[in-house]
Amino acid sequence: MDSVTEPKQQNMQTIVISLITGFFIWILFTFFQKKGEEKEEHNQNIEKDKTDTVKEHTKKTFKHAKFTKKASVSNFSHSLLSVTLKGHSGKVLGLDVSINGKYMASSSDDRSVRLWSVKDFGAGNKCVRVNVEFDHARFARFSPDSRAFIAGLAVENTVRVFKLGKNNDGVTTCIPIEGDFVKYNQFVASCGWTPDVKVWAVNFTRSGEYKDVTRAFELKGHTTTVWSFDFNNDSTRMVTVSKDGSWRFYDTGVEYEKGQEPYLLHTGEFHISDCSIDKDFCIVALSPDARVVAVACMNNIIVFSTASGQVEVEFKEVHTEIITALIFDIAGRYILSSGDKHVRVFHNVLGYKETIRELEEKIRPIPSASSVRERYQKQVDEAKKSLNAILKIK
Numbered sequence: 262m263d264s265v266t267e268p269k270q271q272n273m274q275t276i277v278i279s280l281i282t283g284f285f286i287w288i289l290f291t292f293f294q295k296k297g298e299e300k301e302e303h304n305q306n307i308e309k310d311k312t313d314t315v316k317e318h319t320k321k322t323f324k325h326a327k328f329t330k331k332a333s334v335s336n337f338s339h340s341l342l343s344v345t346l347k348g349h350s351g352k353v354l355g356l357d358v359s360i361n362g363k364y365m366a367s368s369s370d371d372r373s374v375r376l377w378s379v380k381d382f383g384a385g386n387k388c389v390r391v392n393v394e395f396d397h398a399r400f401a402r403f404s405p406d407s408r409a410f411i412a413g414l415a416v417e418n419t420v421r422v423f424k425l426g427k428n429n430d431g432v433t434t435c436i437p438i439e440g441d442f443v444k445y446n447q448f449v450a451s452c453g454w455t456p457d458v459k460v461w462a463v464n465f466t467r468s469g470e471y472k473d474v475t476r477a478f479e480l481k482g483h484t485t486t487v488w489s490f491d492f493n494n495d496s497t498r499m500v501t502v503s504k505d506g507s508w509r510f511y512d513t514g515v516e517y518e519k520g521q522e523p524y525l526l527h528t529g530e531f532h533i534s535d536c537s538i539d540k541d542f543c544i545v546a547l548s549p550d551a552r553v554v555a556v557a558c559m560n561n562i563i564v565f566s567t568a569s570g571q572v573e574v575e576f577k578e579v580h581t582e583i584i585t586a587l588i589f590d591i592a593g594r595y596i597l598s599s600g601d602k603h604v605r606v607f608h609n610v611l612g613y614k615e616t617i618r619e620l621e622e623k624i625r626p627i628p629s630a631s632s633v634r635e636r637y638q639k640q641v642d643e644a645k646k647s648l649n650a651i652l653k654i655k
């Protein structure tokens with residue numbers, strides 16, 4: 262794909278700085294981050310008793326039975342659907358975007374990871390196909406410098422690193438780096454079946470090497486299992502969704518080293534068509550600017566604002582199977598989901614609306630002949646222009 266260009270060095274520096282200052286927080290997997298059949302493979306790494314395994318199995322069967330009834334929709338359409346990315350011949354299991362905002366990686370059980378150019382979404386479904394030999398990737402994650410990605414292999418339970426490069430014709434290539442690492446259990450801890458989320462900070466040395474992991478804080482307040490959680494772009498906000506039917510939005514930009522606890526900023530209940538939230542697994546995604554939350558349950562998605570809690574839009578029957586991944590792109594322009602062979606890319610219209618609303622609130626008290634006001638007004642105008650362009654495309 263000619264249009265994918267080399268990541269720039271400056272991105273690396275930003276990230277390294279944020280790592281040193283300890284802002285880069287990683288969460289360890291809760292048990293529920295793993296889904297469906299992947300759960301079973303994962304069990305060997307997580308201490309669990311037999312009762313849990315039985316429960317899980319029943320749930321899986323139940324879901325499947327319920328789902329086959331309506332698994333025939335393949336012609337999904339919606340006015341906010343930007344594009345459907347087609348290319349995989351098997352189910353897409355994971356999605357990730359690079360921090361430089363350029364790439365999106367989709368990993369599939371068709372033994373490939375595909376790299377898409379975010380800028381060119383919809384330009385003829387062009388992508389770079391990366392073969393995952395002898396296995397398939399359950400997930401792909403870009404490195405902080407956007408120059409490589411790791412693939413978590415499903416069968417071997419190892420990590421394979423692929424380096425991004427370019428061939429002589431300027432086409433993006435991905436080369437596996439020698440040998441697979443038996444690694445990704447190192448950071449895995451179980452806190453499944455609990456209402457709390459334990460957050461750990463990963464410490465790096467000045468040269469960017471891994472140093473240690475320390476417990477940062479816990480998010481408490483749900484009355485039962487937390488299904489899923491997500492961060493904004495600098496880990497200063499987090500959102501959780503629980504089997505108790507509620508979502509919680511936290512300020513996590515606290516001095517946890519000094520014992521400060523995250524603040525709860527907003528909480529609310531959520532309802533999704535055809536989902537019984539107390540039974541069906543949900544996935545949550547928080548936009549990089551923390552203004553928008555998307556929650557997926559079965560094959561439906563709802564989108565709401567963290568400020569008001571009000572649902573802006575519901576996308577129904579987006580995939581023919583249960584949604585496996587839900588993310589925002591780095592710029593917060595799109596919401597992406599996977600669940601079958603396709604990746605759906607939606608316009609994050611609420612993101613634009615919330616940006617406009619917040620900026621207009623900021624502008625109101627500012628005197629009219631001020632350069633600050635002018636700057637904000639320019640941002641408002643730009644956001645309005647983008648929003649109108651999207652809404653007209655209908």
Ligand SMILES: *[C@@H]1O[C@H](CO)[C@@H](O)[C@H](O)[C@H]1NC(C)=O
Binds near residue numbers: 283462
């Ligand atoms: C990193 O290590 C330093 C020194 O040991 C410590 O003061 C700091 O709190 C640690 N930060 C994180 C994020 O663990």
Ligand SMILES: *[C@@H]1O[C@H](CO)[C@@H](O)[C@H](O)[C@H]1NC(C)=O
Binds near residue numbers: 335336337338
């Ligand atoms: C999808 O296809 C089905 C049957 O082929 C049809 O009944 C339905 O109206 C179509 N839906 C859309 C959104 O095109």
Ligand SMILES: *[C@@H]1O[C@H](CO)[C@@H](O)[C@H](O)[C@H]1NC(C)=O
Binds near residue numbers: 494495549550
């Ligand atoms: C996070 O997003 C906000 C709002 O879009 C942006 O201003 C900020 O620079 C981003 N921060 C990082 C670390 O990417």
